[in-house]
Amino acid sequence: MAYRDLREFLRALEQNQELKRIPFEVDPVLEITEFADRAVKQGGPALLFERPRGYNIPVAINTFASMKKMQLALEVDSVEEVAARIVEFLEMQVPQGIIGKLKMLPKVVEVGAFFPKVVSRGACQEVVKTGGFSLLDYPVLQCWPEDAGRFITLPLVFSRNPDTGKRNCGMYRMQVFDERTAGMHWQTHKQGAEHYRRMGPLGKRRMDVAVAIGADPATMYSAILPLPPDLDEMMIAGFLRQTPVEMVKCQTCDLEVPANAEIVLEGYVELGELRTEGPFGDHTGFYSLADEYPVFHVTAITQRKEPIYATTIVGPPPMEDYFMGKAIERIFLPLMRLQLPEVRDIAMPPEGIFHNLILVAIRKSYPGHARKVMHSIWGTGQAMFSKVIVVVDEDVDVQNYREVTWKALNNIDPQRDIEFSMGPVDSLDHASRLPNYGSKMGVDATRKWPGEGFTRPWPGVIGMSEEVKRRVDGLWRKAGL
Numbered sequence: 001m002a003y004r005d006l007r008e009f010l011r012a013l014e015q016n017q018e019l020k021r022i023p024f025e026v027d028p029v030l031e032i033t034e035f036a037d038r039a040v041k042q043g044g045p046a047l048l049f050e051r052p053r054g055y056n057i058p059v060a061i062n063t064f065a066s067m068k069k070m071q072l073a074l075e076v077d078s079v080e081e082v083a084a085r086i087v088e089f090l091e092m093q094v095p096q097g098i099i100g101k102l103k104m105l106p107k108v109v110e111v112g113a114f115f116p117k118v119v120s121r122g123a124c125q126e127v128v129k130t131g132g133f134s135l136l137d138y139p140v141l142q143c144w145p146e147d148a149g150r151f152i153t154l155p156l157v158f159s160r161n162p163d164t165g166k167r168n169c170g171m172y173r174m175q176v177f178d179e180r181t182a183g184m185h186w187q188t189h190k191q192g193a194e195h196y197r198r199m200g201p202l203g204k205r206r207m208d209v210a211v212a213i214g215a216d217p218a219t220m221y222s223a224i225l226p227l228p229p230d231l232d233e234m235m236i237a238g239f240l241r242q243t244p245v246e247m248v249k250c251q252t253c254d255l256e257v258p259a260n261a262e263i264v265l266e267g268y269v270e271l272g273e274l275r276t277e278g279p280f281g282d283h284t285g286f287y288s289l290a291d292e293y294p295v296f297h298v299t300a301i302t303q304r305k306e307p308i309y310a311t312t313i314v315g316p317p318p319m320e321d322y323f324m325g326k327a328i329e330r331i332f333l334p335l336m337r338l339q340l341p342e343v344r345d346i347a348m349p350p351e352g353i354f355h356n357l358i359l360v361a362i363r364k365s366y367p368g369h370a371r372k373v374m375h376s377i378w379g380t381g382q383a384m385f386s387k388v389i390v391v392v393d394e395d396v397d398v399q400n401y402r403e404v405t406w407k408a409l410n411n412i413d414p415q416r417d418i419e420f421s422m423g424p425v426d427s428l429d430h431a432s433r434l435p436n437y438g439s440k441m442g443v444d445a446t447r448k449w450p451g452e453g454f455t456r457p458w459p460g461v462i463g464m465s466e467e468v469k470r471r472v473d474g475l476w477r478k479a480g481l
């Protein structure tokens, strides 16, 4: 059964000893960060701060901060189950004969059941404040000492493509500027930024934006998924939770938000109105520099009577977002394999902060195959940000970073096997020659073929025979080792 809302998820976490309530005062300025950072690094529970200093709204953090919590969030025993469900759908073919069609019916019904439903009432509008509201009334964290201020870190930002009218939901942090304005940190490659730009040619100046904070976990999680433009995250959330997301119309803008949200900020952005946002202690583990981003104006705040404020922190890895990213890696593998069936597995080690290091194992079939895979990844959605791609043969377990390091370093002739390419890079990359533009490196660490100009024999990996291993098992015990 899908979680109805954030609280139901928090209860599930608590029942699984994955949530700890903190009943005493803790300051949302820096102190909550220190708690959350220590908890995630110890593999500890999610935290519910019941008394954030200065506020009567509890703060939930680290609710996705381990694979176990990701599994609870997505209601699976392993996130691979989500991948398996995707594969099942992708493999669904038009069946033969009437019996086949009948068998297919439940699946078709299931697909239809994912679409979001507009409902007339939602808990997120138990309280509607169209005047006298303030962003400063919420326990928004200052995460790190050199942050420019307080940042809303887990917002679901809704906007509509001005060209197509299609909805988007992305997670873009928001710096609170004052009672009624905040920064809108959608980076240039993201859908919110694209919607914003598209107003120009259409002669529009203003775009409605609504922000939901705290919802059922599948809905929250859908906001970070690297989906193609114009694919509604709320539909994918419906697929993840296997129940449609219920949406309610906003009070002061032309958008819908998840009815079960805890807090909703309604408002708009204006083309050309930018303001300095940041610095912010970011998920790279470094402070991202201050930059110009659009200003979000709040026209109303709606909320539950007693809302819970959901948030996260990012910083030196691993943090909560590493686990959210790891689940993306697992869930998107089958989709990647539609385009690149030769890919056996991929891994993004935490220190690579998602796209700085992608390890890819392929079944190599022809000369230059590894390079083809690199270019394909650089040409795919947000995988375009991949800074270093290491391609290995399929016998290498890319989840085993030590094995990858050992085999890849032995297999390369650096000058021959490294491919440099130029293109878009993540906005958070502080090392690139220009903001948003720089180089990427692919390392072809596969075994080289004669067809690639390598004519010496390629040595095999050392391993003991099974027979000797078994013999020594006995002798080992005999030796008292």
Ligand SMILES: Cc1cc2nc3c(=O)[nH]c(=O)nc-3n(C[C@H](O)[C@H](O)[C@H](O)COP(=O)(O)O)c2cc1C
Residues within 6 Å of the ligand: 153, 154, 168, 169, 170, 171, 172, 173, 174, 185, 186, 187, 188, 189, 190, 191, 192, 223, 224, 225, 226, 227, 312, 314, 321, 324, 382
């Ligand atoms: C905790 C967290 C914070 C994030 N903050 C931002 C952000 O401030 N700006 C941004 O562009 N992307 C941010 N992202 C990544 C986007 O949510 C992600 O790229 C998403 O796929 C964007 O959706 P879109 O393709 O619909 O634009 C964040 C992700 C997480 C998990």
Ligand SMILES: [Mn+2]
Residues within 6 Å of the ligand: 168, 169, 170, 191, 227, 228, 229, 230, 231, 233
């Ligand atoms: Mn999107």
